[in-house]
Amino acid sequence: MSHKQRPRLGNAIATTILSLFSGVSLVGVDKAQAALLTYTLDLDSTPGRSYLKVDNSTLTGIGVEEIAVSEGRFYGYTFGGSKEYQDFAGVTASFYEGNFTGLNTSGGDQVITEVSYEDPGEPPVWFILDSRISWYIETFPVPYLDAPPGSAFFGYYEQYTTGRDGRTELTDREFYNSWFSYTLVDTEAEPVPEPLTAGGTALALAGLSWLKHKKKMAG
Incomplete structure (x- = not known):
């Protein structure tokens, strides 16, 4: 050289x-700037029990963005004998200009019960109860002014009864809706x-x- x-x-x-x-x-x-964010939901009766975790490392901080939740559980809208909680893993978390705004997801549960009893001197009674729960959480893409993270919750309950003759009727129906907020409780920095x-x-x-x-x- x-x-x-x-x-x-x-x-x-x-x-x-x-x-x-x-x-x-x-x-x-x-x-x-990346972190694993943990939020709790004030939706159920036990504060801090419903929660979600989301990794914000892929955010650009521009406009509306969506990321899948890495871990989370939602208590409070299931049948006790069927399901304890709804799994939030994989549901959509919305962000606006890099800030978390809320979730967009839905779920449901169902319990079918056979009822049979007989009173003295009366013919036996037999029927089937089909109880159903469905719900969804909706978050506006762009928050109103500087409002904290929050979402709308809509829940439905229906009960169908099938008698001995095989006919099924809607025997009960309830509708529930509310607005709830999220609280940031932990921020784990990514390596x-x-x-x-x-x-x-x-x-x-x-x-x-x-x-x-x-x-x-x-x-």
Whole structure:
């Protein structure tokens, strides 16, 4: 290798180090904003029991964005003998300009019960109760002014009765709706790469490239 070529190779190595280091550093800056956010819902009778966790590392902070919830449970609108809670994992969490606004999801439950009894002197009674619950949570894409995170909840209850003659009738129906809010209770920072480690990796890669080039020239 000539004396003229060595400075050029040195400049190339330096440029490689700087470009790699700056690229990883920028990723580190973005990741430093990332966090696993935990919110509770004030929807059921036990404060803090219903909750959700969402990772905001993919947010751009521009307009309306949607992310799948990584973990969560919703208590309060199920049949006790059938299901204890609804799983929030995978449901849609909405954000506006990087800020959490609420959930958009739905669910339901069903219990079928056979009823049979006989009173003295009366013919036996037999029928089937089909009880159904359905609900959904709706969040407006853009919050009203500086309102805190909140969603509308709509719930329906219906009961169908099938008698001995096989006829089915709607025997009970209820409708419930309310507005509820969310409370941020925890923020777990996501791990970020150390700048010095990133720089060391870039230096090692550049050094390896230079050694291969030198070996090739010597051969």
